[in-house]
Amino acid sequence: MKRIALVGDYNEHVTAHRAIPIALKMAVDKLRAEISWEWIHSRSIGPESVDTLDPFSGVWCVPGSPYENMRGVLDAIRFARESKRPFLGTCGGFQHAMIEYAQNVWGIDAAHAETDPNASNLVIAPLMCALVEVKGALHFTPQSHLAKIYGSATATEEYHCSFGLNPEYANRLQSGPLKIAARDDEGAVRAIELDGHPFFVGTLFQPERTALRDQLPPLVRAFVAAIASL
Numbered sequence: 001m002k003r004i005a006l007v008g009d010y011n012e013h014v015t016a017h018r019a020i021p022i023a024l025k026m027a028v029d030k031l032r033a034e035i036s037w038e039w040i041h042s043r044s045i046g047p048e049s050v051d052t053l054d055p056f057s058g059v060w061c062v063p064g065s066p067y068e069n070m071r072g073v074l075d076a077i078r079f080a081r082e083s084k085r086p087f088l089g090t091c092g093g094f095q096h097a098m099i100e101y102a103q104n105v106w107g108i109d110a111a112h113a114e115t116d117p118n119a120s121n122l123v124i125a126p127l128m129c130a131l132v133e134v135k136g137a138l139h140f141t142p143q144s145h146l147a148k149i150y151g152s153a154t155a156t157e158e159y160h161c162s163f164g165l166n167p168e169y170a171n172r173l174q175s176g177p178l179k180i181a182a183r184d185d186e187g188a189v190r191a192i193e194l195d196g197h198p199f200f201v202g203t204l205f206q207p208e209r210t211a212l213r214d215q216l217p218p219l220v221r222a223f224v225a226a227i228a229s230l
Contacts, residue, residue, distance in 0.1 A: 061093030
């Protein structure tokens with residue numbers, strides 16, 4: 001049976017953490033896939049993350065930052081990116097996917113304002129308006145993988161975050177394999193995807209939350225389908 005690593009620090013009080021297993025079960029049942037999942041605490045991921053994550057077929061970097069072991073989370077994301085394991089990062093997962101890519105591909109000493117607010121290269125910065133327990137419109141990049149997953153040019157999703165991509169770095173996503181997959185009404189980046197990878201998607205929003213209303217999130221279904229097809 002294939003397994004998904006849910007990388008983060010599980011907390012039963014986090015809404016997304018309660019939603020994720022429900023969303024995965026809905027997707028697995030819908031696809032009749034033999035896939036299980038396991039929570040992997042950031043503390044358990046050391047320098048040799050391959051030892052911890054190699055048995056897993058996919059990685060979901062879950063919300064709930066700041067993580068107890070940020071470096072372990074970044075190592076897990078890099079492992080998924082370089083080993084071509086299907087990867088999904090939601091909320092904090094999106095933020096740290098951006099930091100990992102900036103550090104290891106762009107060559108920037110990238111930092112997160114939540115954990116290092118005085119750093120000079122804040123790839124993840126405070127949002128002008130916090131998106132805590134709010135819904136917002138999304139506009140998908142035409143022909144993007146995300147647009148195909150949703151089967152629509154637009155959607156509305158839920159957020160619980162106060163940090164996002166620093167607009168100063170958005171232009172770097174105009175070319176190159178890591179690209180913008182969705183923006184909000186004001187044009188701010190709300191999702192990314194990586195060309196040349198079987199499945200690598202990061203969203204600032206939390207699509208898993210719709211499972212709490214008995215709705216199968218299209219993105220979670222696509223993530224599970226990518227793992228099932230391996």
